[in-house]
Amino acid sequence: MLLGxxxxxxxxxxxxxxxxxAARHVELGELYAIKFLLPNWxxxxxxxxxxxxxxxxxxxxRSEHVARVHDVGRMEGDVPYMVMExxxxRDxxxxxxxxGPLPVDQAVTYMVHVCDAMAEAHAAGIxxxxxxxxxxxxxxxxxGSPCVKVLDFGISKQTGPEEVDLTGTGQMFGSPLYMSPEQMARAKSADARADIWAIGGILYELLTARSPFFAANVMEVVTRVLQEEPVPPTQLRPDLPPAVDAVIWRCLRKQPADRYTSVEELAVALRGILGMAGEAGFGGAMPLPARPVMPSSPGGVSTSGIPAISAPVVHGAPSDATTSAWEKTGTKGTPGGARWPVWAGAATLAIALLLGLAWFGLRGSSSIEETPAAATSIGAATASAPVIVDPAPLPPATTSAVAPAAPEPTVSPESPPPSLPPTVSAPAAPAKGPVAPRPPATSAPNRGPSKQSRHESLF
Known part of the structure; x- marks a missing residue:
């Protein structure tokens, strides 16, 4: 019994x-997740x-796309706890x-959910x-409709007169594969546009089953984030609508000022892709190159209830300025004013060494994990009022889960070492220039949740 x-x-x-x-309230009969630090920490x-x-x-x-916290306090021995939904x-x-890589409508809808959560968070200064x-x-x-929830605000940056930034000089918090250049250089300076960068990187990964800056080790990840452009997702997966390139390209601009100005603006662009996916029949999971063609989900995605949004309409090969700029730069750098500052060459080495040493100290190696392939179904919600887009119902869940108590080992030199490895490793060192992705396992569209053990690395 906890807390009586x-x-x-x-x-x-x-x-x-x-x-x-997982604990049940003896009077209410409701099941909650209770998280607490171990006494020695x-x-x-x-x-x-x-x-x-x-x-x-x-x-x-209050967004439905944020895991809710119902109570917080201290147990015997001054041990902090929180009671959550x-x-x-599964994550x-x-x-x-x-x-494997997700159908376009599903991956984009996941990110619309995230934009909804982060729009409220950013408005609150988080x-x-x-x-x-x-x-x-x-x-x-x-x-029964699907819903994505954002977990783990443990290293969030909060503004306000009563807030104290816990990020000290020289500390770096976050996961290198999803960290923006400015967050790597100085975590304190990261604002809402750092989250926009991460959303673009996650969308890229959901669609291609590889991180845009995937590399064999932390140092090379840092170099790629600061100095190189990822391979356009349409080169890895030709079935994608070209507008996907344009949206991700803008999210992953090296300079924060060149990205979307807000997650609301990003959500508008994402909904534009949803409309295009529905019209073009991009509803089903499609394979990466060198894999057998897989069927798309019947009828694509319904876009009823989604407001009409002007989105880049590109037929055939990408031809707009955004995508052309990506193609011209390839993986060698960013165009003109979008380039990370000149001093980044020297900074890259310093940051890479700091991140690499911190990461090595946390896990005993500096490998980076590339997520293998997967597929599922999902609904959508707008950044303001939720609007559900359900290509297919989500089958019954089989695993219970809850927000982690702290980020998977963050790259902070002063963070205490966790007992389990972080969520980043790599099968092999990448080749120079565009690298063909590792073929994903054959996926079945619209698979429901299955058992996972992610809770083993919650702290």
Whole structure:
């Protein structure tokens, strides 16, 4: 029994710094997820503050796309805890791992959900700084329709007179594969546009089953993020509508000022792709090159209820200025004024060394994990009023899950070492220039949640 009113039913996750349990309220009969630090870490004031920061950030947000926190406090021994909604489903990292690149409508809709959550967070002065597939959880609404929820605001940056930034000089928090150049250079300077960068990178990965800056080690990831352009997703997956290139290209601009000005603006562009996908029949999962052609879902995606949005309409090969600029730069750098500052060459080495040493110290190696392939179904919600787009219902969930208590080992030199490895490694060193992706496992469209053990690395 916890706190005199919660009966623990099972452990959902365990790590070096804490535990998450499923517990039922003895009076209400409701099932909750309770997260708490282990006693040996509860005395660390910085860890306690990050723990409470996550609770405060989530408690301030009302979006259905944010995992809710119902209560926070301290147990015996001054151990902090938080009571959260109990979720059934799986995170997007597991979705990718189990099947392959997602259908266009599903991947884009996931990101519309994320934009909805982050629009409210940014309006409240909260920057997540650690968006990644493992922190995006696919669950279901009460009516059975799919819903993606953003987890883990533990390293979020919050503004306001009462807020203290826990990021010290020389510290870097986040996951390198999804960190923007400015966040790598100085985490304190990261604003909402760093989250926009991460959303673009996640969308790229959902559609191609590889990170845009995938590399064999942390140092090379840093170099690619600061100095190189990723391969356009349409080169890896020709069935994608060219507008996907344009949206992702803008999200991944090296200079924050060149990206979308807000997640609301990004959501408008994403809904434009949804409309195009529906018209062109891009509703089903399509293979990467060198794989057999896979069937698309019947009828594509219904776009009823989605407001008409002007979006870049491109027929055949990309021809707009945005995509052309991407093609011209290839993987060698960014065009003209979009280039990361001249001093980035020297900064790259310094940042890479710092990130690499920190990462090596946390896990004993510096490999980066590329997510293998997966497929599933999903609904959509607008950044303001939710509008559901359901290509297919989500089958019953089989695994319970909850937001992690702290980011998968963050690249912070001063963070205590977690007991389990972070979510980044690589099968091999990448070749120079565009690299063909590893063929994904054959996927079946619209697969439902399946069992996963992501809770083992929650702390």
């Amino acid at each position: 009113k919660y009966r623990v039913e099972r452990v959902l996750g365990r790590g070096g710094m804490g535990v998450v349990v 509860a005395g660390d004031p910085v860890l306690r503050e990050r723990f409470l920061r996550e609770a405060r950030a989530a408690a301030r947000l 109990h979720l059934e489903g 997007l990292k597991a979705v990718l791992r189990e099947g 920057v997540h700084r650690d968006l990644k597939p493992a922190n995006l959880f696919l669950t279901r609404r009460a009516n």
